[in-house]
Amino acid sequence: GIQVEQSPPDLILQEGANSTLRCNFSDSVNNLQWFHQNPWGQLINLFYIPSGTKQNGRLSATTVATERYSLLYISSSQTTDSGVYFCAVEDSSYKLIFGSGTRLLVRP
């Protein structure tokens, strides 16, 4: 099956700093999503981005499907950005395969 690898596994930032999270996947995929899991467990959809670049406020994402990777950029980080960020890809049987996540802590 498809393997999804995220890096770094853990990240500590000072408020206001920028960061880049990476997601590599091992095969072609139907789509790719980035999620933020809040402390209560809910997965918040950040981007649906099978290819190209999208921006939403301080967040942006780029997926290069031909090279099988995606990047999530967080600019001017805030303490509320803390949590776990997951990349998930949809395989040919329409199931989502998640990476192991990047745990982000933003300090005030």
Added chain:
Amino acid sequence: ETGVTQSPTHLIKTRGQQVTLRCSSQSGHNTVSWYQQALGQGPQFIFQYYREEENGRGNFPPRFSGLQFPNYSSELNVNALELDDSALYLCASTSTRGDYGYTFGSGTRLTVV
């Protein structure tokens, strides 16, 4: 537009018991899938339902079963609960148009003692 809602939010069961978790999909979505997330790990796909039929299953034993109803809501049933079934169970819905990806509920946290 309502999101995905799950119930209950928390549940404690005894080993060997049976449990039913419920999910209402987002308005306009006709496909629902269930995921199990153990502590410190990413969610793992259990199964997916479309038009009231299972159309995909992950590596979970038959004691994990589900239903989808005509209004696209869904249930996850787990029989003969084991301690390792303790996890956060997440429901996600999407539409077959696939324009916006999957929307997840807040999850049900199941503890088996």
